[in-house]
Amino acid sequence: MSQLDGWTDSIMLLNAIYSGAEKTVEKAMKVFRTEYRGEAPVTSLEYYANNVSGDTYNVSYSRYWHGYLVILKPLLFLFxxxxxxxxxMFVQIALISYILWHMGYGHFKYSCEFIVSILMLNPVAISLSFQFSTVYYLMLLSVIYILKHNILSEKEGMFLLFNLGILTAFFDFLTYPLVTLGYPLVLLLEKEDSWTIAVRKVISHSLIWSIGYLGMWCGKWIIGSILLNENLFIDALGKAAVYTSMEYQEKSVQILQIISNNMKVIxxxxxxxxxxLISIYYIRRFIRSEKVINLKQRCLCFLPFILVSLIPFCWYLVAGTHSYVHYWFTYRELSVSIFALLVGIEKCMLTDSK
Known part of the structure; x- marks a missing residue:
């Protein structure tokens, strides 16, 4: 849980400090970095920072937008x-504190569920890693937005999720993107009293987030191919085929192995x-509940939250090889399942029906 990703952070820093002679458009679309031949990115960054002489070459990373550079480059100029x-670390602590304060101020009864889910992400490790921070910020800011704005209409929720999908594709390095879908979606479902409408929202909001996410990704390849007169789809689709192949080192990977790899981290x-302890607490409250006779209605109310909790497992099925190899950070997708189930239990199983 506490493992950092120095490899990818080094790539991000090498991308940020690159100062080649290529045209601005080419550098923006291809995103170059300089590496030392035969050395890992971490070592290349150390050598580059200390002006070590050696056999260097340029590497392009065109399949991502690398939107984090918009923030990282100015920060490196100043600090x-x-x-x-x-x-x-300070900004992330401030955002979490503000969310918890706002939850208390607004009498939001799911603050404990939110804290438990955030702890599953290991915020300490996230604060020390650039790669892990991008989607974390998007998720926290989306939670703040929902808490401050009383989003009730389905159209407003879909607009928010669509933009979150776009921003995730722009900033993220394919880490644990589903937190920008799962957390805001759970908060939107919490406001919905009709289970049928809630189920429809799970489907429509997940679909619109996916359209924004995949559309933005494909947009990079389309725009880059047009501006550079070069086919960026070859590299992007080639890597996508590897990540979704359900094979690793010429061996077949099963979905249960992927889930097991991610589960063992927690x-x-x-x-x-x-x-x-949480289970005992909920079971005790459920037994003491005065309205357990309405069990069918409560289970129907709980259904949308169960559907959200299954989304990470759908991701593991689609991005099988990626989730199998990088389980030590893709496990964070499971925090969506935890948050959805905890909020669903509190809202539907333990709270008196309206």
Whole structure:
């Protein structure tokens, strides 16, 4: 859970400090970095920073938008790496504190569920990693937006999720993107009393987020191919085929192996004990509930939240190889399942029907 990604952070920094002679449009579309032949990105960054002589070459990374560079480059101009990480940690703590304050101020009864889900993400590790921070910021800001604006109409919710899909594709490095769908979607479902409308929202909002996410990604390849007169789809689709192939090192990968790989990251004694205590707490409250006779209606109310909790597993099925290899950070998708189930239990199973 606490593992950082120095490899990808080094790539991000190498992308940010690149100063080649290519035209601006080409650099924006291809996103070059300089590496030392035979060395990993971490070592290349160290050598580059210390002006070590050696056999260098340029690498392009055209399949992503690399939107994080819009923020990272100015920060590197003003601060050193340690300062940026300190700022990153401070801003994230401030956002979490503001969310919890706003939840308390607005009498939002799911603050405990939110805290438990956030802890599953390991915010300490996120604050020290550039790669893990991008979607984390988008998720936190979307939660703040929903708490501050009383989004009730389906059209407003879909507009928000569509834009979140676009922003996720722009900023993210394919880490755990579903948090920008799952967390705001759960908060929107919490406001809905009709389970049939809630189920429809799960489908429509997930679909519109996917359209924004995939459309923005494809937009990079289309725009880049047009501006550079070069087919960027070859690299992008080639890598996509690898990530979705359900094969690794010439061996078939099963969905249960993928789930097991991701689950074992959170298979830690403190988390197991916490889950047991939470389960005991909910079971005790459910037994003491005065309106358990309306069990069917409560289960129907719970259905949309169950559907949201299954979204990460659908992602593991689609991006099978990626989730199998990079399980040590893709496990964070499971926090969506935790948040959806906890909020669903609180809203539908333990709260008196309206």
């Amino acid at each position: 050193n790496l340690s300062d940026i990480r300190a700022i990153n 298979n830690k004694m403190p988390i197991i004990i916490s889950c047991l």
